[in-house]
Amino acid sequence: SLYRIAVLVGSLRRDSFNRKLASAVALLAPPEFTFQQLALDDLPLYNQDDDGNQAASVKRLKDDIKSASALLFVTPEYNRSIPGVLKNAIDHASRPYGHSAWEGKPAGILGVSVGAIGTALAQQHLRNILAYLDVPTMGQPEAFLHAKDDFFDADGKIGHTSLEFMQDWMDRYVAWVKKQAGDQAANA
Numbered sequence: 001s002l003y004r005i006a007v008l009v010g011s012l013r014r015d016s017f018n019r020k021l022a023s024a025v026a027l028l029a030p031p032e033f034t035f036q037q038l039a040l041d042d043l044p045l046y047n048q049d050d051d052g053n054q055a056a057s058v059k060r061l062k063d064d065i066k067s068a069s070a071l072l073f074v075t076p077e078y079n080r081s082i083p084g085v086l087k088n089a090i091d092h093a094s095r096p097y098g099h100s101a102w103e104g105k106p107a108g109i110l111g112v113s114v115g116a117i118g119t120a121l122a123q124q125h126l127r128n129i130l131a132y133l134d135v136p137t138m139g140q141p142e143a144f145l146h147a148k149d150d151f152f153d154a155d156g157k158i159g160h161t162s163l164e165f166m167q168d169w170m171d172r173y174v175a176w177v178k179k180q181a182g183d184q185a186a187n188a
């Protein structure tokens with residue numbers, strides 16, 4: 001079967017390392033996996049007054065999440081947490097109460113940083129949020145990535161020093177998503 005992965009990138013920066021990572025890592029997946037980076041830059045700021053009348057961009061976000069087999073979060077760390085852009089998107093798709101798009105969608109988490117801890121604290125915050133939203137997250141392998149000069153090659157692909165690690169991460173993610181999908185079918 002085919003697996004549609006909805007990718008949420010936590011940076012709007014034009015030359016974002018995390019967006020580059022999201023694109024590069026998708027190339028390491030088998031052909032039955034397709035990856036779609038969801039637009040987060042046209043979402044309004046979340047306002048609970050609008051819960052009964054969600055913007056078209058919010059409805060689109062929720063539809064893309066609901067129709068996905070699984071999720072992939074690729075996010076920078078901002079001030080030791082996730083960026084507001086990503087939290088805003090998460091809040092939007094969790095509402096109105098009882099109509100969250102997130103429930104039961106399996107998720108992998110990646111992040112790359114210029115800082116030494118490689119988004120570890122942002123990822124831990126994100127896991128906490130996703131646990132509340134009933135999104136199961138792959139626990140291992142963790143990927144706390146450091147944007148060194150050789151992380152990407154000249155074509156924007158994963159460079160050779162990190163390729164084995166990232167290929168292993170993707171292989172494990174693919175196996176985990178398939179297992180989650182099987183479990184969901186078994187429980188349906």
Ligand code: FNR
Nearest residue numbers: 011013016017018019076077078079080113114115
């Ligand atoms: C950062 N950065 C950062 N890095 C980190 O490792 N831990 C942190 O807490 C922060 N905090 C932070 C706050 C804000 C507002 C900015 C703009 C940046 C640096 C960050 O890792 C760096 O800018 C990355 O390049 C951001 O990811 P993208 O945009 O390249 O994907």
